[in-house]
Amino acid sequence: MRLLGIETSCDETAAAIVDRDDLSGHGAILSNVVRSQLEEHAPYGGVVPELAARAHVSHLDHIIGRAAEEAGVRLAELDGIAATAGPGLIGGVLVGLTTAKALAAALGKPLLAINHLEAHALTARLTDGLEFPYLLLLVSGGHSQFVLVKDVGAYERWGTTIDDALGEAFDKVAKLLGLGVPGGPEVERRATAGDPRRFRLPRPLLKEDRLDFSFSGLKTAVRLAAEDIAPLSEQDVADICASFQLAVTDIVTTRARAALARFRVALAGVPPTLVVAGGVAANRAIGAGLRAVTDALDARLVVPPIPLCTDNGVMVAWAGAERLALGQADDLTVAAKARWPLDSADMGLGHAD
Ligand code: KG4
Ligand code: ZN
Numbered sequence: 001m002r003l004l005g006i007e008t009s010c011d012e013t014a015a016a017i018v019d020r021d022d023l024s025g026h027g028a029i030l031s032n033v034v035r036s037q038l039e040e041h042a043p044y045g046g047v048v049p050e051l052a053a054r055a056h057v058s059h060l061d062h063i064i065g066r067a068a069e070e071a072g073v074r075l076a077e078l079d080g081i082a083a084t085a086g087p088g089l090i091g092g093v094l095v096g097l098t099t100a101k102a103l104a105a106a107l108g109k110p111l112l113a114i115n116h117l118e119a120h121a122l123t124a125r126l127t128d129g130l131e132f133p134y135l136l137l138l139v140s141g142g143h144s145q146f147v148l149v150k151d152v153g154a155y156e157r158w159g160t161t162i163d164d165a166l167g168e169a170f171d172k173v174a175k176l177l178g179l180g181v182p183g184g185p186e187v188e189r190r191a192t193a194g195d196p197r198r199f200r201l202p203r204p205l206l207k208e209d210r211l212d213f214s215f216s217g218l219k220t221a222v223r224l225a226a227e228d229i230a231p232l233s234e235q236d237v238a239d240i241c242a243s244f245q246l247a248v249t250d251i252v253t254t255r256a257r258a259a260l261a262r263f264r265v266a267l268a269g270v271p272p273t274l275v276v277a278g279g280v281a282a283n284r285a286i287g288a289g290l291r292a293v294t295d296a297l298d299a300r301l302v303v304p305p306i307p308l309c310t311d312n313g314v315m316v317a318w319a320g321a322e323r324l325a326l327g328q329a330d331d332l333t334v335a336a337k338a339r340w341p342l343d344s345a346d347m348g349l350g351h352a353d
Contacts, residue, residue: 001020001324002017002079003017003020003078003082003324004017004081005018005082005319006064006082006097006100006313007083007119007311008088008093009087009116010311012312013059013060013063014032014035014063014311014312014313016029016030016067017029017067017073020321022325025125029126030070031066031067031068037052037055041181042181045175052091052092056091060095060096067313075107080109080321081100081104082112082320082321083097084096084097084116084316085114085340086115086337087116087339090336090338093336100113110329110330111334112319114319115347116316117155118153119319120309121138122319123314125318126314132151133150135272135274136276137252139165139276139279139286140277140279140310141182141279143160143161143165143278144160144166145160145342146158146160146259147342147343152326155343156343158259159211159213161214162212162214163216166248166280169215169219169248172219173222173241174186174187176219177240184279184282188241190241191241191244193235194239195242195243196243196245198243199222199225199244202221203251205251211258213255215251218247246285248286249286257293257297273299273300274300276290279309281306
């Protein structure tokens with residue numbers, strides 16, 4: 001089974017072609033083309049939805065062409081067309097989904113309208129051949145969630161952020177310190193030269209017995225600390241970055257420990273596996289913290305290769321292949337959705353072909 005996957009829900013225009021072997025369920029990546037819009041949005045310090053949609057329109061055809069060419073596949077040879085149908089910036093989602101509908105109609109192939117979070121959630125099955133169930137920690141610019149992945153289309157959200165996403169918090173801290181975009185890698189780079197104990201920053205919600213996150217109070221504390229000692233020297237900036245990174249690492253690892261404990265109770269007898277996805281998975285301090293937690297709890301930690309943790313077409317094609325293999329497909333009238341929670345009644349229901 002060979003699928004094209006299209007991703008346009010944020011600031012990456014991406015297309016990829018993936019094979020899935022029907023007998024083994026294993027996958028292979030034939031091509032993976034990603035065009036980042038970082039430069040278009042850089043002058044504005046964040047993603048501008050209207051600009052993003054226009055850039056997707058300008059580049060998507062070419063990106064799909066390259067994905068086909070690099071895979072050595074003609075579009076007529078595909079078994080299905082998958083595209084992110086939400087959640088995300090609605091203008092961009094419409095560009096990708098409409099293109100997928102046109103291709104599906106013209107080629108007479110099934111359309112798979114994919115939930116972007118589901119695509120992140122299923123990637124580790126392609127990269128590591130994981131079996132269900134497992135626990136997903138999705139930490140990106142738009143999401144911070146724990147999700148129990150039970151089966152294709154069967155997800156339970158165990159915790160989410162009540163304000164900013166973790167990547168967003170990194171980006172906002174970078175912005176208030178006058179660092180470049182994307183903020184996360186820059187904060188991590190500065191933190192390596194800093195003293196993580198210099199500033200005592202809060203760990204919001206940590207005393208509460210829940211799996212949710214809150215990062216906006218932490219961001220405010222960073223702003224106040226910075227204002228307190230302005231003007232900032234290079235060392236001040238490094239110390240703030242290191243202190244912030246330590247605080248979020250504490251928060252994420254404490255939550256991961258609690259989530260894995262819940263996994264053990266809820267799924268007695270199943271060896272716990274924690275999968276990390278999203279751009280923040282690239283952060284080495286957080287990664288090392290999660291490694292320590294999983295080692296201590298005798299759990300498995302799976303981090304797919306970083307280019308497959310950030311937004312890409314491979315994950316969309318793969319989620320499409322997993323659903324198509326179960327006989328599912330979507331109608332050409334399916335709507336793009338700005339909001340689409342992973343555990344909504346929509347998932348895995350009403351998708352009969
Ligand atoms: O998954 P992603 O590429 O895009 C979506 O948000 O969907 O994630 C991007 C986010 C940005 O907020 C970026 O600052 C953050 O991931 N990020 C990092 C690192 N690399 C990327 N945050 C912390 N440390 C990093 N090394
Ligand atoms: Zn994403």
